[in-house]
Amino acid sequence: MTAMTDFKNEQARLDWDDLRIILAVARTGSLNQAALALGSSHPTVFRRVRAIERKLAVTLFERKRSGYVPSTAASDIITVAQQIEEDIHRLELGIAGLDEKPTGSVRLTTTDTLMFQLLPPVLASVQQQLPGIRLEVSTGNSMFLLEKREADIALRAGGTPPYHLIARRVCDIASCIYYPSTWTNMHSSEMAHRPWVMADATLAHLDSARWQAAQGLLEQAVFRCNSLSNVASAANAGMGMAILPCYLGDRAPALKRLGLPMEEFRSTLWILSHPDLRRVRRINACIEKLLPALAAHQQLFEGKLPAA
Incomplete structure (x- = not known):
């Protein structure tokens, strides 16, 4: 009897792949979008969700017009899965911070106005000083979620930056x-x-x-x-x-x-990064080079140079 009970408990255990699928469906509300996020297919995600539900003997999602909505039974699973995801993320960042040399890719997000003329020579200077760095730049006016690793560094103009990010002030923007x-x-x-x-x-x-x-x-x-x-x-x-x-x-x-x-x-130009990246050498090296390179254009940013 005991052996049979242990076997059932073993069969009902969730692994990280199960949790990733549940999280993806919960976040997107769609099997198609979840499949895209996971690099999988709609039929595969559908089968996996049904298999997890059979394993746990519960219904995890309710199909509504708005999409797939987590059931009450799924709430605790999603909370635990999010915590595990954050722990894995912190572990990965900690390992990445052990790099001995500032090498590898650095993802920078900024606005199209900054990239229009001013930033290209600044970034060229940074890359020349850090030849082991590969810059990947995304432009857009919405804030990328640094904590989700959509970017490593953000250059943004605005007022007070989000409290949970490390903010370095460059200068005013007129x-x-x-x-x-x-x-x-x-x-x-x-x-x-x-x-x-x-x-x-x-x-x-x-x-x-x-x-x-x-x-x-x-x-x-x-x-x-x-x-x-x-x-x-x-x-x-x-x-x-x-x-x-x-x-x-x-x-x-x-x-x-x-x-x-x-x-x-009037606004302020900020260099933003996530606290979890403070130990990553390639990120710190880029920020250390970006700050003076951008500050060299302070007179232009603040409208104190003669117009063209």
């Missing part, structure tokens, strides 16, 4: 209103009657976008897009006025400033 240099010298009172180029609704969270909306300038927009670097290009082509960071606007040869940089749009 922004100004610009207009095409082919126009006659302008006064601020003319803004409401001139064409504008501006970010679209995907960037409505920006201080400059909120200011434009509050000033009733949206109706004056003749061009909108989801990229500030493209807004800068459109303004430089003479399509209209724009609010741009000074490191973009002051380098555009066909743009003029309208007044001084505006305090409403």
Whole structure:
């Protein structure tokens, strides 16, 4: 009798592959998306979920219009699986931190505006100083989750960074209103009657976008897009006025400033990383080289250089 009980307990045990599948389905709510995340297929994930349910004699997911929803019985399993995943992640980071030399890939996430002109020579300088490093750069205006290892380092402009990340301040970032240099010298009172180029609704969270909306300038927009670097290009082509960071606007040869940089749009440039990466030598080496290389452009970031 005892042997039979032990056999049943053995059969009901979950391994890490089981937990990974349960987590993937719970997070995505879809067998297809879970299969993509796991590098598997829909039929395989379906069979595995059914096999785990038979092994545990419980229903783990309920099929609803919104997708696969974890059952009450799955809640404890998911909590434990998340904890194990975090422990494995910390272990991997700790092992990675034992590198003797700053070699390997470093994943950097930043914005398209920074990559437009300013960052390429900065990154070239970093790579020359650290020839064993391979830089992998992703651009986008949303914050990548550093704690999920979607990136190792983030360069971001903003206010106070998330408390759970290590933040290194580089300098301030100033922004100004610009207009095409082919126009006659302008006064601020003319803004409401001139064409504008501006970010679209995907960037409505920006201080400059909120200011434009509050000033009733949206109706004056003749061009909108989801990229500030493209807004800068459109303004430089003479399509209209724009609010741009000074490191973009002051380098555009066909743009003029309208007044001084505006305090409403001032932000800060940060280098962000996760605390678990503090021991990883290649990450620290990159940050140590990035800081002075970016700080060398402080006058441009803060709008204190003559415009082009």
